[in-house]
Amino acid sequence: MEIIFLGTSAGLPTKERNTQATVLSLEPLLNEFWLFDAGEAVQHQILQTRIKLGKLRRVFITHMHGDHLFGLPGLLSSRSFQGGENKPLTLYGPAGIKAFIETTLKLSESRLNYPLEIVEVEDAAVFKEDDITIKVHLLAHGIPSYGYRLELPASQGRLLQDKLEKEGIMPGPIYRDFKMHDTVEYEGKVYRAQDYRAEAVPGKILTFFGDTMPNSNEDLLAEQADVMVHESTYLEGDHLLSHQYHHSHIADVVSLAERSQVKLTLINHVSNRYHQQDVTALSEVIRAEHPDFNFRIAHDFMTVKID
Amino acid sequence: MEIIFLGTSAGLPTKERNTQATVLSLEPLLNEFWLFDAGEAVQHQILQTRIKLGKLRRVFITHMHGDHLFGLPGLLSSRSFQGGENKPLTLYGPAGIKAFIETTLKLSESRLNYPLEIVEVEDAAVFKEDDITIKVHLLAHGIPSYGYRLELPASQGRLLQDKLEKEGIMPGPIYRDFKMHDTVEYEGKVYRAQDYRAEAVPGKILTFFGDTMPNSNEDLLAEQADVMVHESTYLEGDHLLSHQYHHSHIADVVSLAERSQVKLTLINHVSNRYHQQDVTALSEVIRAEHPDFNFRIAHDFMTVKID
Numbered sequence: 124m125e126i127i128f129l130g131t132s133a134g135l136p137t138k139e140r141n142t143q144a145t146v147l148s149l150e151p152l153l154n155e156f157w158l159f160d161a162g163e164a165v166q167h168q169i170l171q172t173r174i175k176l177g178k179l180r181r182v183f184i185t186h187m188h189g190d191h192l193f194g195l196p197g198l199l200s201s202r203s204f205q206g207g208e209n210k211p212l213t214l215y216g217p218a219g220i221k222a223f224i225e226t227t228l229k230l231s232e233s234r235l236n237y238p239l240e241i242v243e244v245e246d247a248a249v250f251k252e253d254d255i256t257i258k259v260h261l262l263a264h265g266i267p268s269y270g271y272r273l274e275l276p277a278s279q280g281r282l283l284q285d286k287l288e289k290e291g292i293m294p295g296p297i298y299r300d301f302k303m304h305d306t307v308e309y310e311g312k313v314y315r316a317q318d319y320r321a322e323a324v325p326g327k328i329l330t331f332f333g334d335t336m337p338n339s340n341e342d343l344l345a346e347q348a349d350v351m352v353h354e355s356t357y358l359e360g361d362h363l364l365s366h367q368y369h370h371s372h373i374a375d376v377v378s379l380a381e382r383s384q385v386k387l388t389l390i391n392h393v394s395n396r397y398h399q400q401d402v403t404a405l406s407e408v409i410r411a412e413h414p415d416f417n418f419r420i421a422h423d424f425m426t427v428k429i430d
Numbered sequence: 431m432e433i434i435f436l437g438t439s440a441g442l443p444t445k446e447r448n449t450q451a452t453v454l455s456l457e458p459l460l461n462e463f464w465l466f467d468a469g470e471a472v473q474h475q476i477l478q479t480r481i482k483l484g485k486l487r488r489v490f491i492t493h494m495h496g497d498h499l500f501g502l503p504g505l506l507s508s509r510s511f512q513g514g515e516n517k518p519l520t521l522y523g524p525a526g527i528k529a530f531i532e533t534t535l536k537l538s539e540s541r542l543n544y545p546l547e548i549v550e551v552e553d554a555a556v557f558k559e560d561d562i563t564i565k566v567h568l569l570a571h572g573i574p575s576y577g578y579r580l581e582l583p584a585s586q587g588r589l590l591q592d593k594l595e596k597e598g599i600m601p602g603p604i605y606r607d608f609k610m611h612d613t614v615e616y617e618g619k620v621y622r623a624q625d626y627r628a629e630a631v632p633g634k635i636l637t638f639f640g641d642t643m644p645n646s647n648e649d650l651l652a653e654q655a656d657v658m659v660h661e662s663t664y665l666e667g668d669h670l671l672s673h674q675y676h677h678s679h680i681a682d683v684v685s686l687a688e689r690s691q692v693k694l695t696l697i698n699h700v701s702n703r704y705h706q707q708d709v710t711a712l713s714e715v716i717r718a719e720h721p722d723f724n725f726r727i728a729h730d731f732m733t734v735k736i737d
Contacts, residue, residue, distance in 0.1 A: 135508050136474050142504075163504040164471040167443050189538040193504045197449075197470040200496050201442050219537045226533040230526045231496040232573055266539055 124149055124327070124429040126350065128421040129168040130160075131391045133356050133370075134190050139399055140423055141168055142190035143392060145331065145352055148174075152275065153253055155180040158198075159271065159331040159352070165194035166201050171424070177206025181252070184216030185333025186268035187223070196227040203236045211238040213252075215259075217267045218243050244269055246340070260343050262335035265369040270344040272330040280321030287319050327429060334392060336366045337375045345383035350429055353379070354392035358405045358420070373409055377416050388418040389427060431456055431634070431736040433657065435728040436475040437467075438698045440663050440677075441497050446706055447730055448475055449497035450699060452638065452659055455481075459582065460560055462487040465505075466578065466638040466659070472501035473508050478731065484513025488559070491523030492640025493575035494530070503534040510543045518545040520559075522566075524574045525550050551576055553647070567650050569642035572676040577651040579637040587628030594626050634736060641699060643673045644682045652690035657736055660686070661699035665712045665727070680716055684723050695725040696734060 125148040132140035142162025149155050156179045158165070169176065179202065185191055195214075202212065214220065221241045228235070242250075246261035246269075254276040262268045282301055284294065292298075292309055300307045300316070307314045327349045334354050335341065345351050356370035365372040373390075380388045393402060402420050409416070419427065432455040439447035449469025456462050463486045465472070476483065486509065492498055502521075509519065521527065528548045535542070549557075553568035553576075561583035569575045589608055591601065599605075599616055607614045607623070614621045637651045639660045652658050663677035672679040680697075687695045700709060709727050716723070726734065 135511060136477065136504075138477055141474070163501065164474050167448070167471050167474070170443065170445055187538050189504055189507050189534075189540050192538055193500075193507075193534075194470065197496055197500045200500075204442060223534065223537045227496075227500075227530065230530045231494050231499055233496050 124152065126329075126352065126389065126427045126429065127172065127174070128389075128391060128423060128425045129165055129172070130162045131393065131421045131423055131425075132162075132190070133354075133392045133394050134188075135395060136162070136164065136190075137395050140393075140395070141165070142194070144168060144194065145391065145421075146172075146174055147273075147329065147331075153180075154178065157181045157183065159183045160185055160191040160333075161193075161195040161198055162190050163193040163197075166198045168423070169198075175206055176202040177208075177210050179207070180210075180212060182212065182214045183271045183331065184214070184220055185262075185270065185331070186264060186266055187217055187219055188266070188334070191333070192223070195224065196231065196233065199224065199228065199235060199239065200231070200233040203234070208236045209238075211240065213240045213242060215242045215244050215250075215257075215271070217269060258344070260340040262333055262340060263338035263369065264334045264336065268333035268335055270330060270332040270335070270341070272328065272344045272348070274328050275326035277323045277326045280323050283319050283321060290314070329429070334370060336369050336371060337379070341379050342383055345379050345385055348383065348385045350387045350389060350427075351380060351383075351385045352389045352391060352421075355390045355420075356392055356394045358393060358397060358402070359408070373405075376418075377409075377413050380416060380418070386417060387427075388416070389421055390418060391421045393420060431459065433636075433659065433696065433734045433736065434479065434481070435696075435698060435730060435732045436472055436479070437469045438700065438728045438730055438732075439469075439497070440661075440699045440701050441495075442702060443469075443471065443497075444702050447700075447702070448472070449501070451475060451501065452698065452728075453479075453481055454580075454636065454638075460487075461485065464488045464490065466490045467492055467498040467640075468500075468502040468505055469497050470500040470504075473505045475730070476505075482513055483509040484515075484517050486514070487517075487519060489519065489521045490578045490638065491521070491527055492577065492638070493571060493573055494524055494526055495573070495641070498640070499530070502531065503538065503540065506531065506535065506542060506546065507538070507540040510541070515543045518547065520547045520549060522549045522551050522557075522564075522578070524576060565651070567647040569640055569647060570645035570676065571641045571643065575640035575642055577637060577639040577642070577648070579635065579651045579655070581635050582633035584630045584633045587630050590626050590628060597621070636736070641677060643676050643678060644686070648686050649690055652686050652692055655690065655692045657694045657696060657734075658687060658690075658692045659696045659698060659728075662697045662727075663699055663701045665700060665704060665709070666715070683725075684716075684720050687723060687725070693724060694734075695723065696728055697725060698728045700727060 129144035130141035143160040144165040248259040250257040256274040357365040436451035437448035450467040451472040555566040557564040563581040565579040664672040
């Protein structure tokens with residue numbers, strides 16, 4: 124799996140950063156891409172990558188501000204011409220997302236050649252898709268802003284070959300039965316398959332935040348996450364200023380990650396006051412002050428492998 | 431004056447070409463930019479130029495297809511933060527443009543800090559702004575698509591210094607009176623100022639087409655134009671195929687330019703089947719076949735001075 128950042132700016136595009144868009148490639152679990160937010164020109168950014176619009180299966184909009192939203196009509200329209208034909212797409216977003224899409228597509232006479240399902244989410248909504256549990260929680264941003272927590276399915280533990288061989292069960296097609304079934308009959312004897320497998324590997328928890336200032340729902344989204352994608356509009360300076368604008372300060376993100384035992388934090392939506400060299404310098408400061416905080420500050424096209 | 435192409439693709443953005451947007455810089459006549467069409471990421475393209483959003487005074491949308499329209503909400507929103515404060519902007523477009531803007535700005539909670547006037551145009555509408563006459567004509571594109579013909583004001587002929595000196599009127603502040611007034615009194619004698627000026631210089635005619643297949647209104651827009659910006663989705667091949675898709679073929683554009691005595695034709699909205707090297711090669715073919723056809727095929731950021 125991979126997370127690919129297609130836009131990491133705050134509010135306005137800059138020469139260095141596009142407006143918000145983050146892709147999750149679910150390969151090898153699923154041969155699909157999921158998109159979190161769709162700032163203007165997300166389709167242009169995708170042209171620079173190996174992401175195929177036809178494989179874009181789900182889009183999650185965190186909130187209705189333009190820098191997270193205005194690329195959506197173009198993305199949906201272009202998908203019809205770029206491998207999306209007949210391939211369903213599900214769009215999740217706050218109340219109003221349906222009216223936004225219906226109005227923009229209707230007035231531009233854009234016709235999609237694939238089924239589009241639009242789901243308006245609410246706080247504490249839970250969806251299960253392809254064995255992935257999607258938990259939605261409302262954040263605090265002045266307008267409704269949501270975070271999406273994905274709990275991926277556990278994967279089976281590997282076969283314990285040594286133990287099987289001790290039973291005289293040598294490698295062959297029978298091993299497949301030990302992977303697939305609860306019980307296996309072999310030469311007249313019935314085996315409980317789980318006794319011959321290592322412990323199941325828990326599914327990853329990946330959590331994608333919308334813009335927010337600190338609030339208690341954040342913990343529900345972040346708890347024990349393997350990867351948390353979170354805004355930090357302010358990377359230094361006045362802590363409370365960020366809250367005045369309903370945004371997070373780096374100190375908020377560090378605190379959330381620590382108390383929720385997040386393994387890796389990927390920071391996006393950094394203020395346009397910071398150029399790339401500032402970000403590099405500020406990263407070092409943050410790392411020195413919080414040596415246990417495992418993080419990266421995203422830039423456009425940054426790709427992070429999730430093993 | 432200058433025409434700056436910010437997007438020249440047809441339908442979808444490509445790695446080489448953005449969706450439609452063409453800027454007219456009216457300097458020195460007016461210290462303003464006017465924009466024709468606003469495909470997605472027009473604000474991103476503007477970031478690469480010296481165009482100031484605060485000086486963007488008028489936006490003309492030719493038709494409601496997404497590749498001419500989807501950059502508008504982002505452009506209008508960002509203008510608030512990029513020098514546009516309190517500076518009025520007028521938006522012209524087909525019926526529906528008002529609903530499109532009102533819906534997208536309202537649902538995204540975008541608040542503009544400048545007055546926005548939205549004018550829904552009709553066939554044969556005429557506007558006069560800053561001594562520029564704007565004539566609107568309906569084209570033929572399956573959905574309402576308009577062309578905008580700008581007739582710039584004539585400029586006064588230069589002063590005939592020789593003739594003034596023969597009358598004993600030597601260079602000095604009095605010359606300003608001969609430029610500014612109809613009659614001038616000098617040493618007790620009254621002069622008719624126009625007798626001491628060369629003939630007025632006719633104003634330029636600049637005409638910007640929306641997508642269209644050939645139709646009679648085209649002639650009203652193109653007649654005697656100094657510069658015509660016109661689509662030619664198809665630069666070669668089957669002439670009638672283009673009409674099936676409500677678009678123009680290069681043969682249509684050549685014919686229109688010739689019968690309307692257009693001085694310079696700037697071609698945009700070329701099919702994405704043509705890469706830049708194809709365009710270069712096809713330009714030579716067109717030039718060989720039509721040696722009197724004065725044209726250029728636009729690419730993104732191509733800038734054409736209009737003297």
